[in-house]
Amino acid sequence: MTSASQKPTEIRALLGVRAFPPLVLVMFHFSEGHGYRHFWPLDYVAARGYLWVEFFFCLSGFILTHVYHARTAQLFTGRGYRAFLRARLIRLYPLHLVMLGVVLLTAIVTRYLAAIGHYTSIFDLTYHTVITPISFVLNLLLIQAWNTQPSLTWNGVAWFVSVEWALCLLFPIFLFLSRGPLWRGLALIAAGIAGLTALDLTSAHGLDITFHNGVLRGLSDFSVGVGLAMLYRAWKP
Numbered sequence: 001m002t003s004a005s006q007k008p009t010e011i012r013a014l015l016g017v018r019a020f021p022p023l024v025l026v027m028f029h030f031s032e033g034h035g036y037r038h039f040w041p042l043d044y045v046a047a048r049g050y051l052w053v054e055f056f057f058c059l060s061g062f063i064l065t066h067v068y069h070a071r072t073a074q075l076f077t078g079r080g081y082r083a084f085l086r087a088r089l090i091r092l093y094p095l096h097l098v099m100l101g102v103v104l105l106t107a108i109v110t111r112y113l114a115a116i117g118h119y120t121s122i123f124d125l126t127y128h129t130v131i132t133p134i135s136f137v138l139n140l141l142l143i144q145a146w147n148t149q150p151s152l153t154w155n156g157v158a159w160f161v162s163v164e165w166a167l168c169l170l171f172p173i174f175l176f177l178s179r180g181p182l183w184r185g186l187a188l189i190a191a192g193i194a195g196l197t198a199l200d201l202t203s204a205h206g207l208d209i210t211f212h213n214g215v216l217r218g219l220s221d222f223s224v225g226v227g228l229a230m231l232y233r234a235w236k237p
Contacts, residue, residue: 061225135227185230
């Protein structure tokens, strides 16, 4: 059980800063996924809304490091690690499972309507290579964005949850690094920026990277967040 002395101080500034990015991401998905182009004068912002994913991965690294810094010893026990993963899974999995079920139901209903109406379902056209039993299992296991599929599958936006789960599994490594000297935090930030730069230069879609190398994208952002948490801890009054 965590003692009061181990509980990190709440960073109130982070409570409000998380409100705007989701709105931009919604605009992005309407703009790119549905061809909606009526966000003027915010069309430029909406078209690059995917970059706010960097903010969330970075924020995840920052908050987890801030929260678990005082509990490093606990996290490095088998019991503590399992408790950490259980807590993270409780936050990530229920909504993911619900939405995956919604998409599955939609696929079943659409195919049924297509069969009785004598037309081809959209799930037999656009998504015939990704709406498969194998990809469904990968989504259930939250590994669909670990370079395991040739495209986004089922609930496409859940690639973010898949990458977030990978980051949770690897978090103890980052937490161990965060216990070092301040230069290590600067090195983590530099490594993260270098990783993002390399991905941007080698990808045909810039940093709009999801099912392929999405974990590398998340790791780079997460690294920056961990480094910033180290700087915050060292310089806070």
